Amino acid sequence: MKKTYDRKGFKQKLLSKRKTVVTVTRLLIVLLLGCPLLARAGMRDSTRLEGYRVQGTVVDEKGIPLPGVTVRLDSTMLGVTTDNEGKFLLRLPQVRGVLVFSFVGYKTVKMKFEPDKLLYVRMKEDISELDEVTVVAYGEQSRRDVIGAMSIVKAADIKDIPSPSLANLLQGRVAGMSVINASGAPGGGGIVTTIRGFNSLSVEASQRHSEPLWVIDGVPMYSFTSPISGLNTLSEIDPKDIETVQVLKDAASAAIYGSRAANGVILITTKKGRLNQKAKVSLNVSRTFIFQPNLPDLTGGNRERYHRMEALKNQQEAYLDYENNVYKYPESYWESYENGVKYNYFWNMGDGATIPLYQDSLNPFYNNSTDLFDYYFRTAKVTDANIQVSGGGTNIAYNIGLGYYDEKGVLRGTGFSRVKLLSNLFVSPVEKMNMNLRFYLARTDRSRSSRDQNGYDFSTGSDLETIPSELLTTSTLWPGKGTPAFEEMINRFKGTIEKNDSYRARASFDASYEFVKGLTFKTSVAADYSQQNQNLFRPSYLDEYNESYSGGQIARAMMLLNENLLTYKHTFKNDHNVDILLGHSVQVNENHLVGGYGRKAPSDLIHYVSWYENVYDVNANRVLKDFHSDKERSTMVGLFGRLNYNYRQKYFVSVTVRRDASSKFGEDVRWATSRRMP
Incomplete structure (x- = not known):
């Protein structure tokens, strides 16, 4: 006999049991914690x-x-x-x-x-965010279909913030993402961005090798500090051009990029025009002032004189007492004379008489309280101007942007400026065919306070830049601003001239065609070119040999990329949703470096090595000129695939496989496979 059930009665019993369990649970929590559940x-x-x-x-x-x-x-x-x-x-x-x-x-x-x-x-369901289409690795997905850990930052979240670096703008906006600034220099490097934690117990190694992979409009790019100028390469990208930033945190989201994504992936999408939109012009201009920080209080003038005099008086040397076999300090001038050691600095065979700076208290030349911090630090200014034109018709959409950014650092002699041009063009020439043409050009100029070093040879960029050493070593007893002595004191800072400029050009083109419903083929080509130029000049009056120094380096990097993608998306019987991706990628990287330096120019007015002869100084055994060059080339080929399946958008499965070959590997281990299973 077929057994039947009373659905209504069964549902009431089930709710009754559930209500009893909830009531008992709440009672236990109250007894254990001594407070109502809602109070927590x-x-x-x-x-x-x-x-x-x-x-x-x-x-x-x-x-x-x-x-x-x-x-x-x-x-x-x-x-x-x-x-x-x-x-x-x-x-x-x-x-x-x-x-x-x-x-x-x-x-x-x-x-x-x-x-x-x-x-x-x-109450109504809030499905607007879940149905929003978001950029993922090699494509787009509805947010409700994304199963990996992802955070999204939109342009509205980072607008009106005066910073040249995108990494700084993301600081504190992505859960689990750490952004550390090693230097506050405008446009400077040393920014450590970590998403999946540090990968080494060494602090320095972790900072250098924990960077995520940055992908701008589908084109990979690494963030690094230029070894030539110390420039942070992310500063070449204008944050005003960014529409969204997707941070892929876990291996599930980033596995499609292979080993390059071991530290996570950050996807950047630049602003585009919209179809059937009237031309829209937006202009943003801002002026920001950064006041000098709270400078340290200095003990200067007579207080410094007293402090140094007392320190010199207490400068003693110990001698060996042979009778007791111990070292002891002299307790009188006679004891120091008998044992040939210092009783204080002024009783030292007359050498103490050579420091009139501290002893001649009646000389007005040494009675000052000069504060060099007040000279080196200043009020910084930031100017940011950006104009964008966007719009579109039935089959075409465009966005063109021109921007200017200029920042003067709080430390005299430091600054960063950028001029950029962006163009995004979308065209649909025929039905089912889409094309995108993107172009980005930027020119940056970074000034930095030159370091006080005796031999320059080949000057290189630094992650951590320090303040001028004169701030910590120069006595406050010297005369202040407006005197010849003060001008002579700051000559090293003013006389050394350093120029750093860089150029960045990125271009990409892609075309896609939908053969049948859900089946799309897409091919793309991209090029990324960057060049950094540096020239450092030091006049002859700052050199121990009375010779000028001029050194320059040029670093060029070129990346060529070709990718071919085949995607298939379909829903079977309104329940089974399938998303398949097959891809092929070829990437070529080239790096060039040339540099040289020369000493002993005919005049301090010549800031570049344009003179001949004088290659080696035989008498002093010194090289007067030198040159070096370097070139690297690497190729990477990748085959990858991804399968996403969900049943009624309740149960999700995702499988990713990638196989890469690199010229950096040996012939016997040329290929490597990375996979991610559910």
């Missing part, structure tokens, strides 16, 4: 308050009760949560007001209330 969320239980009663029921769009909905009085923390039947009861201290209903996955609802009136609240 920082919310007072309004049912314990004396006041006006407000009650009602909360349901979804289909009329099904919603348990666990937060109900609170607007602009307060007074509230409760709905029970298993979606009902709530509050006792409020006011007759009328507004209640706020919030629940994960549903839109927040605000409703006015009156005493002794039942409220019936219907």
